[in-house]
Amino acid sequence: MDSTYDYVIVGAGSAGAVVAARLTEDPDVRVCLLEAGGPPPAAELVPAAVASLQNDPATDWMFNGDPGGVGKGLIGGQMMVPRGKMLGGSSGLNYMAYVRGHPGDFDTWAAGGADGWSYDDVLPYFLKAEGFVDSPELHADPDAHGHDGPVGVSVRQPVLGASNQFVEAAGATGMKQGDYNSQDRLNPEGVASLFQTTTKDGRRSSTFHAYLEPAMERENLTVVTGALVERVVLEADGDTVRATGVAYRTAEGPSEVSATTEVVVCAGAIGSPHLLLLSGVGPREELTDVGVDCIVDLPDVGRHLKDHLHAPLMFAADGIGETMTEVAMSLGPDALRAPAGPLPADPADDVDLPEPLAAAKAEAERRITEWFTTGRGLASSSLYDAVVFYSTGLGDEHTHDAQIGFLATGYTPPIWEAVFRLPPSKFFDDPESFLDPTRGQVVVLPNPVQPHSEGSVTLASADPAAPPRIDLNYFDDPHDVKVMIAVMRKALEIAKAWPGGGLGDPVIPPHLAEAHGHVAGEDPSDELLEDLARHYALTVYHETSTCRIGDVVDPRLHVHGIASLRVADASVMPNVVSGNTNAACIMIGEKAAEMIARDHGVRLHTMVGRDTSSTTE
Incomplete structure (x- = not known):
């Protein structure tokens, strides 16, 4: 492959794939895209198979983080920090919720100095990305959506009854x-x-x-997979430090690629600060402590980490929630195979199956074929299917500070243990009975979305293959505890308003019920709710703000003090948006591509943003 390109992009995820695809719309522009993972596996396409992609080193970086004020009941006391390690990055690993955020989120960014990032400024990029397909169940405003963009946005079909009931119950609470x-x-x-x-x-x-697969047919785009990026190559140019390329390693050994115009780092809210630090860009004293020469002293690299946290409230819901037997059946025969399922581990042993198993296999084949040919069925969503956004009134008046999600199934003990690190034997009185795959459960997920606590990403080692130290620092600010309790109470209110007489009592782990003198049928105390959150609250996988605009990059995403280097991903958000973050990451990729194009005369097919001042720091 060539060793010199116009642009080198690090990370083929939610933003990086967008930047690469957009810049190569100009056939005269040569782009090299470096990605540590490979192509996504077949299961990535199947929405309901999402949990299988975590804890797989082929698709997940499998980072761990210190949870700070929560995680007391989690296995190992560490919070999982899943990050996509494949083409598509975390957009191939997430639960696929498409949420832009509250308009006030972006207006507050702009008011704080992020010129060009108000809601009116960013909306054209959301619309440019979006290929919205309406459905009567969404009650959507078609004028608020883009219909011709590459990213499919839709609602699952058929809509689950439980999800509609959640929306109805929320309506009963106002x-x-x-x-x-x-x-x-x-x-x-x-x-x-x-x-x-x-x-x-x-x-x-x-x-x-949406972006990369069709763009990979272009001769001017080179995609290198299996590439562990070790550092951005920085060179002194008089009094200026300039990014000139990227050093990386593959199975074949070390390599280096040069960028004549810009290096664009799109490695995410964990990967981007990690790479800057490895490259000598960050707090001087910290870099010196781990043996990295400081080239540009930027104290805020890796600081101001924000993440969302939700506390699962689980309810027995036979006849309402989707059983795991039905979910597995809808994923095809392979999901029914041993050791977890009743079918033989080896398909060759399916000869002479007993009639009940033969019928189950035939039904599983019918369902997965229906999904494959029509896109319909239980396989068509992650089962994270409905949501509420509102204001608690406890502050952050510019936005909604609360989100409550709804999961229409209860999963299995191995998923809770291996994927979420929640020990079934401690959380449930009788996990095998409660989580029987033939029984229905639902999970309501209260989630404060304007946390005040901040964490950090720092170097644990100068070795690029060593994961960074992630301090999530949840609940460091007491405000976050207060909001969490309020949102948990609202979630319980919605559960009581459930059509048909309510959902009943949530699961209260026996050891917490005993510690707080809680009796079934009573409302849990604030102290019990706080303890429940401190033991079993989980990340919502929304890490942001570790290279935020103002402190690490300017509003056009140039890294302070370094020419020809930008960052474009969730790390640049001045504050986390009030909702799921993937849509905003895609928007950042779209906006970054246009800013680069305006600065350097790249010819994109369409330009939707207003022409703010172009600079080439």
Whole structure:
């Protein structure tokens, strides 16, 4: 392969795939895209198979983080920090919720100095990316959506009854049913809806499928997979430090690629600060402590980490929630195979199956074929299917500070233990009975979305192959505890308002019930809810703000003090958006591509943003 390109992009994820695809719309522009993972596996396309992609070193960086004020009950006391390690990055690993955020989020960014990042500024990029498919169940405002963009945005089909019931129950507590990606989001009393998801025809629409897969046919785009990037190559140019390329390693050994115009780092809120630090860009004293020469002293690299946290409230819901038997059946015969399922581990042993097993196999084949040919069925979403956004009234008046998600199934003990690190034997009185795969459960997920606590990403070692140290620092600010308790109470209110007489009592881990003198049928105390959150709250996988605009990059995403280097991903958000973050990451990729194009005369097919001042720091 060539060793010199116009642009070198690090990370083929939610933003990087977008930047690479857009810049190579100009046939005269040569781009090299470096990705540590490889192409996504077949299961990535199947929305309901999402949990299988975590804890797989082929698709997940499998980072761990210190949870700070939570995680007391998690296995090992460490929070999982899944990050996508494949083409498409975390857009191939996430639960596919498509949420722009509250308009006030972006207006507050702009008011704080992020010129060009107000909601009016960023909306054209959301619309440019979006290929929205309406459905009567969404109550959508079609004028608020883009319909011709590459990212599929739709609602699962058929809609699950339990998800509609969640929306109905939220309405009974005062929530308006509407389109949370429209002006309905401005209602402080809240908006309830089925989730809009990044799916197209029932399949995941990651940035790999939406942007990169078609762009890889272009001769001017080189994609290198299996590439562990070790550092950005920085050279002194008089009094200026300039990024001139990237050093990386593959199975074949070390390599280096040069960029004549810019290096664009799109490695995410964990990977981007990690790479800058490895490259000598960050707090001088910290870099010196681990043996990295400091080239540019930027104290805020890796600081100001924000993440969302939700506390699962699980309810027995026979006849309401989807059983794991039905979910597995809908994923095809392979999901029914031993050791977890009743079919033989080896398909060759299916000869002379007993009639009940033969019928189960035939039904599983019918369902997966239906999904494959029509996009319909249980396989067509992650089962994270409905949501509420509202304001608690406890502060952050510019936005909604609360989100409550709804998961229409209860999973299995191995998933809770291996994927979520929640020990079934401690959380449930009788996990095998409660989580019997033939029984229905639902999970309501209270989630404060404007945390005040901040964490950090720092170097644990100068070795690029060593993971960084991630301090999530949840609940460091007491405000976050207060909001979490309020959102948990609202979630319980929705559960009580469930059609048909309510959902009943949530699961309260026996050891916490005993410690707080809690009796079944009583409302849990604030102290019990806080303890539940401190033991079993989980990340929502929304890490942001570790290279934020103002401190590490300017509003055009140039890294301070370094020419020809930008960062474009979740790390540049001045603050986390009030909702799931993937849509905003795609928007950042779209906006970054246009800013680069304006600065350097790259000819994109369409330009949707207003022409703010172009600079080439």
